[in-house]
Amino acid sequence: MYQSLRSRLLLYYLIVMAAILSIFGTGVYVVFRRNLYNQLDKRLLTLAQSATPSFTAVRDRGSKYLNQVEEVPWRDIFNRDQQSLEWFDEKGKLLGRKGLIHLGVEPEVGTKIVQQPKTGEVFRTHTLSVFVRNNGQAGPPSLIGFIRATQSSAEIEAAEEQLFWILVVSGMLTLVLIGLGGFWLTLKAIEPIEASFLQLKQFTADASHELRSPLTAIKASVDIIRNHPERVHSKDVKKLEAIAGATLQMNQTLEDLLFLARADADSDVPVQARKLTPVSLNQILQNCFVLLEPFANDKKIVFQSKFRSEVKILGDPAHLSRLFSNLLENALQYTPEEGRVSLDLYRQNRFAIVSVRDTGIGIAPEQISRVFDRFWRANKARSRREGGTGLGLAISQAIAKRHGGKIIVTSELNIGSCFLVRIPILDTKRSVVTKV
Ligand SMILES: Nc1ncnc2c1ncn2[C@@H]1O[C@H](COP(=O)(O)OP(=O)(O)O)[C@@H](O)[C@H]1O
Numbered sequence: 112m113y114q115s116l117r118s119r120l121l122l123y124y125l126i127v128m129a130a131i132l133s134i135f136g137t138g139v140y141v142v143f144r145r146n147l148y149n150q151l152d153k154r155l156l157t158l159a160q161s162a163t164p165s166f167t168a169v170r171d172r173g174s175k176y177l178n179q180v181e182e183v184p185w186r187d188i189f190n191r192d193q194q195s196l197e198w199f200d201e202k203g204k205l206l207g208r209k210g211l212i213h214l215g216v217e218p219e220v221g222t223k224i225v226q227q228p229k230t231g232e233v234f235r236t237h238t239l240s241v242f243v244r245n246n247g248q249a250g251p252p253s254l255i256g257f258i259r260a261t262q263s264s265a266e267i268e269a270a271e272e273q274l275f276w277i278l279v280v281s282g283m284l285t286l287v288l289i290g291l292g293g294f295w296l297t298l299k300a301i302e303p304i305e306a307s308f309l310q311l312k313q314f315t316a317d318a319s320h321e322l323r324s325p326l327t328a329i330k331a332s333v334d335i336i337r338n339h340p341e342r343v344h345s346k347d348v349k350k351l352e353a354i355a356g357a358t359l360q361m362n363q364t365l366e367d368l369l370f371l372a373r374a375d376a377d378s379d380v381p382v383q384a385r386k387l388t389p390v391s392l393n394q395i396l397q398n399c400f401v402l403l404e405p406f407a408n409d410k411k412i413v414f415q416s417k418f419r420s421e422v423k424i425l426g427d428p429a430h431l432s433r434l435f436s437n438l439l440e441n442a443l444q445y446t447p448e449e450g451r452v453s454l455d456l457y458r459q460n461r462f463a464i465v466s467v468r469d470t471g472i473g474i475a476p477e478q479i480s481r482v483f484d485r486f487w488r489a490n491k492a493r494s495r496r497e498g499g500t501g502l503g504l505a506i507s508q509a510i511a512k513r514h515g516g517k518i519i520v521t522s523e524l525n526i527g528s529c530f531l532v533r534i535p536i537l538d539t540k541r542s543v544v545t546k547v
């Protein structure tokens with residue numbers, strides 16, 4: 112139980128951490144990427160700007176000028192392997208180029224992303240318009256051409272990819288470390304829960320034990336008085352009966368609680384180590400059936416049993432009787448008159464299956480998981496009138512677990528319920544109980 116609670120805690124913890132890490136990683140990636148492109152765009156803008164003064168010279172003297180003159184400002188920042196500079200006239204016709212990149216597209220003012228159809232390579236360009244002020248004349252300056260600076264995005268893409276993998280790998284590593292930390296953390300977190308749960312169990316055991324002796328005393332005294340009816344005032348007879356009835360019910364509840372406390376105490380003992388003997392399941396079921404037949408007859412319930420095979424298991428006969436009579440009592444109790452209750456036994460691989468099926472009031476789907484809870488009842492008022500303690504199924508489940516088995520419930524409201532008990536069959540060859 113703690114194990115599953117722990118692994119669930121750890122899982123939630125890891126999910127939360129993974130979510131935080133991926134948000135963080137995505138943020139870093141996006142910001143970093145944007146910065147890289149911003150820097151590139153700025154570099155291209157500066158390059159284009161620094162090439163502007165040379166515009167008229169290139170226009171007038173063509174590419175030859177580009178090869179001759181060394182002292183132009185853009186040469187200092189120009190990277191001939193990765194960038195290119197192009198000069199266009201006002202109609203977009205190429206006047207000169209420096210660099211190896213041939214985009215083959217018309218200049219467009221501003222920052223543009225161009226993909227070369229042949230190679231698929233992506234380039235970033237920045238294009239400036241070049242104007243001249245008309246000497247002495249008023250009016251707007253006139254456009255004389257464009258200058259375009261271009262650089263491939265390949266380098267940035269590589270950096271981007273590298274960053275991506277660094278983030279993924281370091282994220283994974285961090286998650287592994289968080290997992291290790293979480294393993295320890297959940298261990299610590301569970302400790303107090305475990306302790307308080309143990310304390311609660313111990314308290315239940317102690318309290319029911321302590322209440323036992325005074326209750327026994329009350330019961331003995333009531334019995335003595337009831338054995339001498341002549342001493343009882345006629346007006347008190349009913350009260351005395353009420354006391355006797357309440358005492359009996361309290362005693363039953365206490366015994367049930369003590370039983371569960373003991374079951375809790377040895378729930379850590381492995382199935383193989385429990386003191387169980389080979390018993391015939393058919394025999395036990397037959398006894399339960401016979402004992403409850405009169406009750407079924409009183410309610411005019413069709414009560415049937417069918418044992419399809421002879422089954423032996425390792426078990427405690429008294430406990431097994433209790434397990435099955437609890438289920439049968441419930442079936443009879445929660446089935447209205449003229450209903451039907453059937454008890455079946457069959458084998459399924461290495462398991463004995465006992466099914467208790469009724470056509471009773473059923474259990475609502477959202478309540479099915481609660482039926483094994485201690486003191487839980489669907490309808491408290493009615494159940495008390497019918498004498499239940501609400502511990503019956505909790506006890507049945509504890510007994511089934513003690514035998515390495517489990518109980519599976521299916522039910523439909525107003526149609527009926529089915530309780531399946533699955534217990535490993537005694538393996539006569541190896542004389543051990545098969546694992547569940
Ligand atoms: N066969 C059944 N059909 C319908 N409801 C059932 C059946 N068995 C159990 N229940 C529901 O589960 C509750 C718990 O059962 P149990 O632990 O035996 O307590 P009790 O019978 O003392 O009330 C019952 O109060 C009832 O609401």
Ligand SMILES: [Mg+2]
Nearest residue numbers: 441499503504
């Ligand atoms: Mg019951």
